[in-house]
Amino acid sequence: DAGVTQSPTHLIKTRGQQVTLRCSPKSGHDTVSWYQQALGQGPQFIFQYYEEEERQRGNFPDRFSGHQFPNYSSELNVNALLLGDSALYLCASSLDGYLNTEAFFGQGTRLTVV
Amino acid sequence: AQRVTQPEKLLSVFKGAPVELKCNYSYSGSPELFWYVQYSRQRLQLLLRHISRESIKGFTADLNKGETSFHLKKPFAQEEDSAMYYCALRGSGNTGKLIFGQGTTLQVKP
Numbered sequence: 001d002a003g004v005t006q007s008p009t010h011l012i013k014t015r016g017q018q019v020t021l022r023c024s025p026k027s028g029h030d031t032v033s034w035y036q037q038a039l040g041q042g043p044q045f046i047f048q049y050y051e052e053e054e055r056q057r058g059n060f061p062d063r064f065s066g067h068q069f070p071n072y073s074s075e076l077n078v079n080a081l082l083l084g085d086s087a088l089y090l091c092a093s094s095l096d097g098y099l100n101t102e103a104f105f106g107q108g109t110r111l112t113v114v
Numbered sequence: 115a116q117r118v119t120q121p122e123k124l125l126s127v128f129k130g131a132p133v134e135l136k137c138n139y140s141y142s143g144s145p146e147l148f149w150y151v152q153y154s155r156q157r158l159q160l161l162l163r164h165i166s167r168e169s170i171k172g173f174t175a176d177l178n179k180g181e182t183s184f185h186l187k188k189p190f191a192q193e194e195d196s197a198m199y200y201c202a203l204r205g206s207g208n209t210g211k212l213i214f215g216q217g218t219t220l221q222v223k224p
Contacts, residue, residue, distance in 0.1 A: 004157075033210065042118075042200050042214030043158070056210040090158065092212075103212060105158040 001027045004093050004106035012112045013081050021076040021109045025093030031055075032074040033103065034066060035090040043090055049074050050096050078111075086113045116141050118201050120215035127191050128223050135186040135218050137175075137201030145203040147177055147184040148212070152198040161186075161199070171195070191222045 005024045013019050025032050031050045035043035045058035049068035063079045072093075078085055088110050092103040117140040127133055139145060149161040162170045164177040164184060175186045184201060201215040 033212075035212075035214075040123075040216070042120075042202075042216045043212070045211035045213070048210045058211060102160050102163075107157045 004091055004104050006089075006091050006106035006109050008109060009107065010110045010112075012114060014114055015081055015083060017081050018077065018079045019081060019111060021078075021089050021091075021111070023074045023076070023091030023093075023106060025072050025074070025091075026104045029093035029095050029104070030072050031094045031096045031101075032068060032072065033092045033094070034074070034076045035092065036060070037088040037090055037108070039087070046076070081113045083113050086111060116203065116205070116213050118203055118213050118215035120199075120201055120218050122218045123216070124219045124221065126221040126223065129193055130190050133186075133188045133191045133195070133220065133222075135199050135201075135220065137184045137186065137215060139182050139184065139201075139203050141182075141203055141205065143205060145205060147175070148202045148204070149173070149175055149184075149186050150200040150202055150214075152200070154197070158200070191220075193222045193224055196220055196222045 007022045033048040034046040037043045046060050047057040048055050052068045065077045068074045088108045090108045091106040094101045094103045119138045147164040150158050151161040152158045173188045198217050200217045202212045
């Protein structure tokens with residue numbers, strides 16, 4: 001099991017562009033959460049997907065959207081990129097239905113907006 | 115407001131010295147508390163959680179509801195403990211978001 005995999009690992013975009021980041025959860029996991037980690041900060045929750053629906057959302061603008069596919073993989077889309085969107089984007093997967101479930105993290109996608 | 119505070123950005127100790135990484139939280143309810151660790155060039159991984167009451171790699175953490183703290187401790191630091199440590203909380207009954215602190219870099223010197 002490769003665990004949680006994210007692609008791409010690095011990305012450079014220009015202000016105003018749109019970006020799509022991808023995440024494949026750990027085998028057997030059905031829930032995917034996305035986090036943004038700015039330099040020197042802890043991860044901040046963006047949203048969580050379960051059964052192809054956004055179940056919970058953090059304090060992020062509508063420019064941030066996502067999708068979950070029937071195979072539980074997920075995409076994070078960011079529109080109208082701002083310089084401040086430059087960060088490490090982390091995907092975490094878990095198994096729903098268990099309150100004590102552990103979240104497993106991917107290695108992240110480093111997004112640089114220039 | 116739900117918040118996790120790690121007051122130290124950097125903690126530097128010598129090998130064999132005791133370590134205490136501080137974590138305070140703000141949450142109106144019964145949270146679940148976690149410590150996550152990120153070693154150099156590795157992904158974020160769970161170190162321990164308060165409900166397990168276990169010791170992992172010699173680390174322990176006790177939830178103190180009176181002081182709203184969840185400090186991470188180890189009696190004798192090892193060089194391989196050098197890493198970034200994040201304290202996080204999750205609301206009880208909430209299968210979703212983790213709220214992380216800003217992290218503390220632990221540097222264990224030989």
